[in-house]
Amino acid sequence: MRWGLYPRGPGAAALAAAGRLWGPPRFPCRLGWLGTTRRLLVRPVTGANNQLTSPNSSKYRDTVLLPQTGFPMKLxxxxxxxxxxxxxxKCGFSELYSWQRERKVKKEFCLHDGPPYANGDPHVGHALNKILKDIANRFHMMRGSKIHFVPGWDCHGLPIELKILSELGGKAQNLSAMEIREKARSFAKAAIAKQKAAFTRWGIMADWNNCYHTFDREYEAKQLRVFYQMYDKGLVYRSYKPVFWSPSSRTALAEAELEYNPEHVSRSIYVKFPLLEPSPKLAPLTDGSSPISVLIWTTQPWTIPANQAVCYMPEAKYALVKCSTSGDLYIVAADKVAAISSTLDTTFEVISTFEGVDLENGTCSHPLNPEKVSPLLPANHVTMAKGTGLVHTAPAHGMEDYSVASQHNLPMDCLVDEDGIFTDDAHPELQKKAVLEEGTDVVIKMLQSAKNLVKEENLTHSYPYDWRTKKPVVIRASKQWFINIADVKTTAKELLKSVKFIPGAALNAMVDMMDRRPYWCISRQRVWGVPIPVFHHKTKDEYLINSQTIEHLANLVEQHGSDIWWTLPPEQLLPKEVLSQAGGPEALEYVPGQDILDIWFESGTSWSYVLPGTDQRADLYLEGKDQLGGWFQSSLLTSVATRKKAPFKTVVVHGFTLGEKGEKMSKSLGNIIDPDVIINGGQDQSTEPPYGADVLRWWVAESNVFSEVTIGSSALKAARDDLNKLRNTLRFLLGNVTGFNPETDSIPVDEMYVIDQYMLHLLQDLATKITDSYKQYDFGKVIRLLKAFYTRELSNFYFSIIKDRLYCESENDPRRRSCQTALAEILDVLVRSFAPILPHLAEEVFQHIPYLKDQSVFRTGWISTSSIWKKPGLEEAVESTCAMRDSFLGSIPGKNAAEYEVIIVIEPGLLFEIMEMLQAEETSSTSQLNELMMASQSTLLAQDPRERTADGIELTGTFLINLEGGDIREESSYKVIVVPTSKEKCPRCWKYTAESADTLCPRCAEVVGGK
Structure with missing residues (x-):
């Protein structure tokens, strides 16, 4: 294995005298050769001591062209x-969005901003999301597109309302709806101001004076019109159905407003339902003397009082079993006999088995009320995964239960109120008791008294909680507004086939979530939101809504905002022509409804307000993975329902931010990382130093954002170290293009040094790969490509080779200008490559490029390369030389390469011809070949030298030439003979090319003489 260190550069004496170290740090690094199957590693090259070793060295300091730039190595x-x-x-960050909107370009790139919630301080999750969006926008802008990006905020909803009510404590009970709304609005505005300031500081490009907010009057009016479009198509309806209900918030919740607690403990029970009337096919099994019970299992004992049936799987096998300990006869699924008997600490004797369909038309008695009948009914939702294969069915408390009840006309009475407490219609022992607490305990005791409780045990399992109060929810039936999404889902899934998802697996995840969603409950029982625009009859179960009422309301809201629902008298909320038909102003028969719209419906209609044109689709939606069941889905469903098209062309899904060890961030754990502290530092700046926004942006881009993203002090320090290495590289580039004007001093590509041409060849390949990575939103790959290039190809390879040419040739020498031509192109490509990620650093570099005056990297376009840079044959020239150099360096570990001469012997053929291209004369200390070898001088021979020195080292090897895709293949042998040089060290360039000590080598003498 061959390793390379950054070697001592020529002119080091002058550098040391100047007190500067130019060039990257010393560490081994892999050197990749693009376009071939071979990989080379560069061996270490040791240099002379950095201290001045000759009294004459300092007098030549001013003749060496040291790098000059005001660009600092570190901040x-x-x-x-x-x-x-x-x-x-200085660079007009705040005007950049407006500037690019005014450009006369045909192509537009639209990234629709999913609105963050306006209820808290900016956090690293915001940073991850907004910076990813900004990188995408800046890339597409630099590529020539006009960016359409309108930042937004989600401003209504339960979390904000709960926050202000909790802050007010007992005073909250006396607040009117309008007082709550005013306080909620103020709270949301304050949160928006904080978040907006942070987003601006992170360098997010937008017109921050023109954002959208879901509490904007125009937005609310547009939302009401979308609601009516869906109502008019028969997609919105009111019904009595079971929904997720939060007793702690006293409102219905959507699936997206739940979070699942895997540590929830339920009191699970096995309960007997005595067989009342066996089905005709089971009648022969019962002799009438031994009672039979159907055995069920549930984790929600409080739902037993609402039981209306027991369901079975028609296709499954069931068994009649006898319990060895009690003698009781049970009906259970045949596949569950062993598991149930083990759980009950008993054994079962199987008396008979039969098909599920044989249970048809059988009935049981209710375990708490022997006079109440619970029929046995077939159902597709019954599984054998858990329980007994027979499912207790309470239509008011389960989605599948409701479906069974609808088919069989079962009662759907709900015995639980908005606070999660048993109502007066429940059993007297249960009334006024909370179902998840004392109510559960009483139900279990009642089952024990009725001798129908078989077993109780605690079960730890995943259970839905209210996402804001962090308390468990229940499923309870209530009258709510729903969207019928069955038909919409079918169309939506078809349309998703033409949407690109990154990563691809996100598509299936989103489709699975939609499939599990039976309907969408869009009503909430709160006041901080947009009202559902219907009027309810005072005495009858009917309501009023039509195109006239909606247009009248929408116009009012457009002028005054949705507060009018609470501030105007009902007769003013209705248009005159409708009012006269509804009893007139004196005897109005209708009152405004008290429900507000689900905030997922609110934010899900943002496409209708933000996207220009009725047919417009955003090029990109980019949000966290939680939005697969939230904003992505609500946007899709509302767009498909109203205009039969998806609102997006591409969906990028990122993971969540976690602590350094992969733990969830929370205040209780004390691992919250504040983006402001990252940028400006904490109270103790020795432990929390100020990193600036670009370190935060680098961390975002470098992370594998398609999975969970970790952040902590080590990740931030690593990002800062990466940026310092990048700055070091940029400083070298900037310092060495001083005095160079690309327009007048550039060397034509074909006349450049081979190594310089080779770097342009690599640069073109880098530019292509970086552009492709940005297009795929794989910013982590952009970082990996950049780091590999600036550490490996530049710092550890190219810079070490060219320093002598840069520092020690005369200023206008074509050999030096060749190198500067390459450096200028490298600098330009490099800066544009990272500009979308590091906008501050990119603009800072542009301020220090000596031949650019007051230019902005973002106003001058994307990377520009030339097709003539691509020269695959160059790889063979450089790789073959490096193979020989590798042999040479490997033979002198720890020694200074410049103290040796190399004799390269190659049999005549392709390889020799390539070497001749690098060194025309037999022996040279200034040829391209010798520059690459970094020896004192190189000699190129077609046969062994006649004379050999005793202290020479002889090395052999072979190199395969592979050109034109394999059409030209030739393996050549080579020999490298290494001998100590007989020359002395030049006090100016430190190369061992001088005839005597303290005299200049011929090259330096010519340069100094010329000056």
Whole structure:
């Protein structure tokens, strides 16, 4: 294995005298050769001592062309954030969005911003999301597209309402609806101001004076019109159905407003339902003397009082079993006999088995009320995964239970109120008791008294909680507004086939979530939101809504906002022509409804307000994976329902931010990382230093955002170290293009040094790969490509080779200009490549490029390369030389390569011809070949030299020439003979090319003489 260190550069004496170290740090790194199947590693090259070793060295310092730039290698302490703020001001960050909107370009790129919730301080999750969006926008802008990006905020909803009510404590009970709304609005506005300031500081490009908010009057009016479009198509209806209900919030919740607690403990029970009337096919099994019970299992004992049936799987096998300990006869699924008997600590004797369909027309008695009948009914939702294969069915408390009840006309009475407490219609022992607490205990005791409880045990399992109060929810039936999404889902799934998902697995995840969603409950029982625009009859179960009422309301809301629902008298909320038909202003028969719209419906209609044109689709939606069941889905369903098209062309899904060890971030764990502390530092800046926004942006881009993303001090330090290495590389580039003007000093590509041409060849390949990675939103790959290039190809390879040419040739020498031509192109490609990720650093570099005056990297386009840079044959020239150099360096470990001469012997053929291209004369200390070898001088021979020195080292090897895709293949042998040089060290360039000590080598003498 061959390893390479950054070697001592020529002109080091002058560098040491100047007190500067130019070039990257010393560490081994892999050197990749693009376009071939071979990989080479560069061996270490040791240099002379960095101290001045000759009294004459300092007198030549001014003749060496040292790098010159004001660009600092590092920004320490407050310098980083302060410099970024200066850059934002000087380079017009705040005007950039407006500038690009005014350009006369045909192509537009639309990224529709999913609205963050306006109820808290900015956090690293915001940073991850907004920075990813900004990188995408800046890339497409630099590529020539006009960016359409309108930032937004989700401003209504339960979390904000709960927050202000909890802050008010007992005073909250006396607040009117309008007082709650005013306080909620103020709270949301304050949160928006904080978040907006943070997003601006992170360098997010937008018109921050023109954002969208879901509480904007125009937005609310548009939303009401979308609601009516869906109602008019028969997709919105009111019904009595079971929904997720949060007793702690006293409102219905959507699936997207739940979070599942895997540590929830339920009291699970096995319960007997005595067989009342066996089915005709089972009648022969019962002799009448031994009672038979159907055995069920449930984790929700409180739902037993609402039982209306027991369901079975028609296709499954069932068994009649006898319990060895009690003698009781049970009906259970045949596949579950062993598992159930083990759980009950008993054994079962199987008396008979039969098909599920044989249970048809059988009935049981209710375990708490012997006079109540619970029929045995077939159902497709019954599984054998858990339980007994027979499912207790309470239509008011389960989605599948409701479906069974609808088919068989079962009662759907709900015995639980909005607070999760048993109502007066429940058994007297249960009334006024909370179902998840004391109510469960009483139900279990009642089952024990009725001798129908078989077993109780605690079960730890995943259970839905209210996403904001962090308390368990229940399923309870209530009258709500729903969207019938069955037909919409079918169309939506078809349309998703033409949408690109990144990563691809996100598509299936979203489709699975939609498939599990039976209907969408869009009503909430709160006041901070947009009202569902219907009027309910005072005495009859009917309501009023039509195109006239909606247009009248939408116009009012457009002028005054949705507060009018609570502030105007009902007769003013209806248009005159409808009012006269509804009893007139004096005897109005209708009152405004008290429900508000689900905030997922609110944010899900944002496409209708933000996207220009009725047929417009966004090029990109980019949000966290939780939005597969949230905003992505609500946007899709509302768009498909109203205009039969998806609102997006591409969907990018990122993971969540986690602590350094992969743990969830929470205040209780104390691992919350504040983006403001990352940028400006904490109270103790020795432990929480100011990193600036670009470190935060680099961390975002470098992370594998398609899975969970970890952040902590080590990740931030690593990002800062990466940026410092990048700055070092940029400083070398900037310092060495001083005095160079690309327009007048550039060397034509064909006349450049081979190694310089080779770097342009690599540069073109890098530019292509980086552009492709940005197009795929794989910013992590962009970082990996950049790091590999600036550490490996540049710092550890190219820079070490060219320093002598840069520092020690005369200023206008074509050999030096050749190198500067390559460096200028490298600098330009490099800066544009990372500009979308590191906008502050990119603009800072542009301020220091000596031949650019007041230019902005973002206003001058994307990477520009030339097809003539691509020269695959160059690889053979450079690789073959490096193979020989590798042999040479491997033979002198720890020694200074410049103290040796190399004799290269190659049999006549392709390889020899390639070497001749690098060195025309037999022996040279200034040829391209010798520059690559970094020896004192190189000699190229077609046969062994006649004379050999005793202290020479002889090395042999072979190299395969592979050109034109394999059409030209030739394996050549070579020999490298290494001998100590007989020359002395030149006090100017430190190469061992001088005839005597303290005299200049011929090259330096010519340069100095010329000056």
């Amino acid at each position: 320490l302490g407050r310098q980083q954030p302060d410099t970024e703020l200066e850059i934002q001001q």
